Amino acid sequence: MSLRTDHLDFGYEAGYPVLRDIQLEIKDGTLTVLCGVTGSGKSTLLRLLAGLYPPAGGTVERGTAAPDIPSLVFQQPETQLFTGSVHKEIEYGLGRHGVPKEQRKDLISRALERVGLPYGTFAERSPFLLSGGEQRRLCIACALAVSPGLLLLDEPTAGLDPQAAQALLQLVQELRSSGVTIVVSTHDLDSFLHLADQVIVMKQGAVHYDGPAAPLLADARILSAAGLEPPAWARIAQRLVQRGRLERMPAAVEELLADLAGQALPAPVAEELQVPGAAGVKARAADPGAAALSPSSDTVPEPAHAPVPTGWRSLDPRVKWLGMALGSLTLLGMRTLLPLLLTAALIALLLRSAGIPRRRVLRFFRPFVFMFLFIWIVSGMDWSTPDYAWGPLGFSLEALQRGGLSVLRFLLLLALGFLFTETTTGAPLREGLEWAIAPLRRLGVRTRNWSLAVTVTLQFVPWILDRLGRLQLALSSRGPRTDGRGHWNPRQITMLMVPMLIMAIAMGDELSTAVESRGYDPDKPRSTAVQLNWRSRDTAALLIVVLTAAGLWWCSLASRGWLG
């Protein structure tokens, strides 16, 4: 399938363009290599070409080849395998594309055959237990099974050992000669550049070069302007051409070797030449050219810009703890609307003054709002003496009121917790937490371990959200979701949870090994890098917190009529 993009623009957030004005044409049956430094927009471009994201501007036109399906294979196999067996893994995509059941087995075994995983041996095995190279092949088989006109591969050799990478390279070449149009995004120019019919070099979200590989190999400046290096063999060949040892630039490493093999290269007289590398790597690295090594020497360090928390965010975590605890107690005692509304207003004010982005707040509360709305409606139902009846459903005014207040109370409790964790992170959170649970130490509880566990867990919330995003993208790339509204059905949600759990467990395992590897000294008590420092403004803040809580408490009692 051929492909054309016209003035393609894209950004994940308004105001931050990731791709700008991409004009491309990819011909049917060719192998295109897409390269660029990390963050140059390669993966995003692949996702747009696959139709997973709608462009912000411009168009992607796909040719008229019969099955018009682009298939994208993502970088990490662990974020795109979902089911209990290799057979089911491929069958899922076929089902999504409406392939009738009786044709599926045939298509599955053919797809597995093409990637070199025989159906008999692999069909019943678990995708999660295959080797890295086999997983990669399975992902490609999933993509091939729906006979795509266009196969998009994101970093297909990353993380493979050399043998598995070689085999994968072989597979890509075979697919290319069987007529599949392929786009490969890669850092591994050594392996892929000489195979490419077309090379696209990306730089800061725009196309820096688009054309055949030969000019890139002959002139290193094009690649180096985009922050890349030509393959090792091409660098050597360039130097040989410059010195007149080669007449022309070879197109691949084999050609270079063949050209050199044709030349007579007499061995030098032993004394004439310094033994290469005789002084060892030490001498080489001591050479100033190779040893302009300090990582900070090539990038000018930005001035220290640790985000210093301002306003009430910088208060001692203990004040925030006490504020949260007092606030929660007061909230639990509220039985009427007025104090709850006052508290809501106060929390809204705090959320604003803490400078938490509105998007973040919305993202946190959205799932709760729906859930709580549902609970509220259910809690208001009454069949015996309904005030309002709507078909078979009856609602009691009093129950609605009571339910509404409880729901609001819990929502506000959540908001307090959100405020706390958003304004206190890392070491201060840990120290604050440890201070709060310190009395438990007398009961033999290892408070340090608990506070460490909580802070590390909180730190992994963004990681989990990121992986969940990748899994969802990978699942939707296998075929359309059930309904047009973009919701997952319960079966798909289970499919997403299995790899998520596996990844989380693997991550926990790696992390605990890393923590263990740092070691500890059993003879000395732990020390702390961040020492909590109670200042007079913290006392003042605590006073304000207590007064506010007392005020709300009074309001809550008064509006219940106890003081009237």
Added chain:
Amino acid sequence: MIRAEQLSLSHRDGQRRLPVYEDISIHMKQGEWMALTGPNGCGKTSLVRTFNGLNLPDSGSLSVAGLDMRSPDNRNRVKRRIQLVFQNPEAQTVGATPYEDVAFGLENRGVEHGEMKQRIEAVLGQVGLAHKSGAAVASLSGGERQRLAIACCLALEPEMIIFDEATSMLDPAGRNDILRLARQLWLGGMGVLWVTQRMEELAESPRIGVMQSGRLLYDGDPRTLFYSSSLPEQLGWEPPTAVRIGRLLQAQGWPVHLLPLSERDLEEIL
């Protein structure tokens, strides 16, 4: 530094015992650079984790930095002398900022507050992260995270750092950056065990260990490995271009000690 004699480790899988590594003997001197290679699943990770006391071998004897690793206390003590940088940049940070992350290992050892601050600032400067000391860890690139992991090791003042495929998940720029930093540390006297699957990195290491299915097949210099043994062919390796050209020269009668191992060698002789 490391004296390993006939180390073996196996995992139990139901009734069977699956060997992880078998009969490994390695001696490493202080301040040495050694590269260790082998396909995924050959046991290299388990082996190097044994060296800093994370794994306990089933049999054989192992003494690291003069500590007999049979004793649990020594397995803990050795972590002060040998530190590990892991493969996954995302799975080895404990703190929310580089400063807190480096602090973790020092807190565990009860280092006093003032000294801790000094040491953290020194090692962050050494790896070029001083300007990001208070930045959120999530905002660091993969290469920066690995530099942070190195800083965490350095803060404990080890005599040797093991890099367990520490660059395999990085892009080429990050990869070169970490390799250069490791070389710099080595020049400063640090011992380095560099686990890698990249042929160029092997060819430029003064000493190479090759593992396959849990056994150490080769332990020696790169010239012998690439020019006087059949191991690269046996293992299906594609040697680096400089070596492939070197083999052409070898066929034309060049003596082995003049053959190139790196692009730089090649440049010198051609």
